[in-house]
Amino acid sequence: MIVYLIRRFGQSLLAIAAMAVLVFLGVYAIGNPVDVLINPEATQAEIAATTERLGLDKPLYEQFGIFVVNMFQGDLGTSFVFGRPAMDVILDRLPATMELAMVALILSVGIGVPLGVWAGLRPDSIAGRTIMGGSILGFSLPNFWQGMLLILVFAVLLGWLPAGGRGTTTEFLGMQVSFLTLDGLSHMILPAINLALFKMSLIIRLTRANTREVVLQDYVKFARAKGISSRRVVMVHILKNIMIPVITIIGLELGSMVAFAIVTETVFAWPGMGKLLIDSINLLDRPVIVAYLMLTVLIIVSINLFVDILYSILDPRVRLSEMKG
Amino acid sequence: MSKLLEITDLSTHFFTRDGVARAIDNVSLSVDRGEILGLVGESGSGKSVTGFSILGLVDPPGRVVSGQILFDGQDLVKGGERLMRSLRGRRIAMIFQDPMMTLNPVLRIDTQMVETVLAHEKVSRSKALERSREALVAVGISAPDERLQSYPHQFSGGMRQRVAIAIALLHKPDLIIADEPTTALDVTIQAQILSEVQQLCANSGTALIWITHDLAVVSGLADRLAVMYAGRIIEEGPTADLISAPMHPYTKGLIESVPKGKQHGALLTQIKGMTPSLLKLPSGCKFNPRCPRADAACQTEPDLDPVIGTDRHVRCIHPHAEAGA
Ligand SMILES: Nc1ncnc2c1ncn2[C@@H]1O[C@H](COP(=O)(O)OP(=O)(O)OP(=O)(O)O)[C@@H](O)[C@H]1O
Ligand code: SF4
Numbered sequence A: 001m002i003v004y005l006i007r008r009f010g011q012s013l014l015a016i017a018a019m020a021v022l023v024f025l026g027v028y029a030i031g032n033p034v035d036v037l038i039n040p041e042a043t044q045a046e047i048a049a050t051t052e053r054l055g056l057d058k059p060l061y062e063q064f065g066i067f068v069v070n071m072f073q074g075d076l077g078t079s080f081v082f083g084r085p086a087m088d089v090i091l092d093r094l095p096a097t098m099e100l101a102m103v104a105l106i107l108s109v110g111i112g113v114p115l116g117v118w119a120g121l122r123p124d125s126i127a128g129r130t131i132m133g134g135s136i137l138g139f140s141l142p143n144f145w146q147g148m149l150l151i152l153v154f155a156v157l158l159g160w161l162p163a164g165g166r167g168t169t170t171e172f173l174g175m176q177v178s179f180l181t182l183d184g185l186s187h188m189i190l191p192a193i194n195l196a197l198f199k200m201s202l203i204i205r206l207t208r209a210n211t212r213e214v215v216l217q218d219y220v221k222f223a224r225a226k227g228i229s230s231r232r233v234v235m236v237h238i239l240k241n242i243m244i245p246v247i248t249i250i251g252l253e254l255g256s257m258v259a260f261a262i263v264t265e266t267v268f269a270w271p272g273m274g275k276l277l278i279d280s281i282n283l284l285d286r287p288v289i290v291a292y293l294m295l296t297v298l299i300i301v302s303i304n305l306f307v308d309i310l311y312s313i314l315d316p317r318v319r320l321s322e323m324k325g
Numbered sequence B: 001m002s003k004l005l006e007i008t009d010l011s012t013h014f015f016t017r018d019g020v021a022r023a024i025d026n027v028s029l030s031v032d033r034g035e036i037l038g039l040v041g042e043s044g045s046g047k048s049v050t051g052f053s054i055l056g057l058v059d060p061p062g063r064v065v066s067g068q069i070l071f072d073g074q075d076l077v078k079g080g081e082r083l084m085r086s087l088r089g090r091r092i093a094m095i096f097q098d099p100m101m102t103l104n105p106v107l108r109i110d111t112q113m114v115e116t117v118l119a120h121e122k123v124s125r126s127k128a129l130e131r132s133r134e135a136l137v138a139v140g141i142s143a144p145d146e147r148l149q150s151y152p153h154q155f156s157g158g159m160r161q162r163v164a165i166a167i168a169l170l171h172k173p174d175l176i177i178a179d180e181p182t183t184a185l186d187v188t189i190q191a192q193i194l195s196e197v198q199q200l201c202a203n204s205g206t207a208l209i210w211i212t213h214d215l216a217v218v219s220g221l222a223d224r225l226a227v228m229y230a231g232r233i234i235e236e237g238p239t240a241d242l243i244s245a246p247m248h249p250y251t252k253g254l255i256e257s258v259p260k261g262k263q264h265g266a267l268l269t270q271i272k273g274m275t276p277s278l279l280k281l282p283s284g285c286k287f288n289p290r291c292p293r294a295d296a297a298c299q300t301e302p303d304l305d306p307v308i309g310t311d312r313h314v315r316c317i318h319p320h321a322e323a324g325a
């Protein structure tokens, strides 16, 4: 297990390193780095100073070294717009995005898995077909359009929920969060649903397909032949088997949820990292873009690592073969 | 006293998109307490479906459409799920064909055994664990404590089948349905398990239905044989009588196609033709397209009639004479 963990950790570092190279090449090496990194309104003297400070006259590999060293110190440049370190700007927005993604994840799993299992156990029932039909909608309607529809119905027509913003936040573990205040929660419902719908549909379909496969397995029939309750057959024998692929997908999707919160955050004016990224792109605030890319990679890689560990705990076959290997 | 299990005119059909597959049709069988019945037939003849029908585990689109299954005086067809669940694993147990698929891959052996005990008895977990341990010892598994904490994939096929047998024996059932439990194993293990099961059943007075397509395997084990063809019992009687003097042309063909020790290298007679599709059964006697004795009279389907003066039944208009086999 330890060996496995160390190896997986090494792979994660490699992935981050690869991304660092890409971001470096993309943002630093292509085009005029001075344009990319320095406020276009800067004076000649400022440009000269920054060029020297960033060592842009040095060879590429040295520049890359400096970039990496700075990155390890959390220094990814200073935002032109906010006049503060880009990392700080992003980290300010991180809780909003993470909170949204977590709530969306909980929604999509909490609703998606039970619906998927239900549809998988009774594929021909009306409920089963309805669930599948609904998941196709969730799957195929564009995310921004679903979001606008949600706003139209629940905010504009019915007036039940606010259309945008984060509402009242409160301090939780040193972060500002919305989900602990009633007002914050009401602001969160629509964007969370919007972000969750696609994943929920994915999870429903995946769970259903897996359930259908697993119920046909001999071990399910054998479990029933032992006389244990059908509740236990579903909750233990079936669920434990389908959770393995579901966990994997959840992990992969949580990462992309953080990344793709961009659309939802834009539609609902949710002040998270995604909205910040769009704003930064519009304002050509490049250090923030770099910081966003690196941080997102870090988050996705960490989540994948975490999921792999969870996966190996769930599936004894993986655990043991990896232990031997 | 009535027999332990008496099946009368049982029909189980599968309502598929291509039509109704009459997997078993008017099957009548009986098994006495402590008796071993060999249920023999080619692949697809309906042996497994018979077993699943007894346990009420026929999956949709299949359904028991008519007939009676009297188990210790109770009709299982009318019994309902509640009765079935109380019988499954406790008074009627089943062992499946493929030991690799019977145990749930993600649950430890102790979980899978303890839940079987707890499904039927209100005992403490430690008591249930102790019972499981004893059951493993009884089927010849050494180091049971260690084994209990293992996962199925850490076991060989023979070991897994032993575990499945141990599970079947946990509640000292009145009847065990063994559905080709040794087919997937190599020959030495096959023989071991065969004699072990025979002994365990003899010790506890458990009746056994041994399902197989291998006449040679079962003839040394069973008290009585029932031969199935196209969802029907075509001949039934004491093993020795049936083997030495088969009356149904199909049984005779089966026996002639079994290699015997001394005829090594001799040409085996094969039954000509193919098993008919259940969706397009021939009219009259279902064996008639392949039968060397068929004539015009065989256009009417014969019943499974008792043979006067014997303890046998045969479903044929022109049976081989008992003596002249
Ligand atoms: N789920 C199903 N859907 C449709 N038909 C089925 C289904 N299960 C069984 N059948 C039908 O029932 C027939 C009998 O199947 P069964 O499994 O009892 O055969 P068997 O005698 O056990 O054969 P084998 O030796 O291959 O296990 C099959 O030929 C098949 O046509
Ligand atoms: S009834 Fe006729 S066709 Fe059928 S097995 Fe007997 S002899 Fe053959």
Ligand SMILES: [Mg+2]
Residues within 6 Å of the ligand: B047, B048, B049, B179
């Ligand atoms: Mg079978």
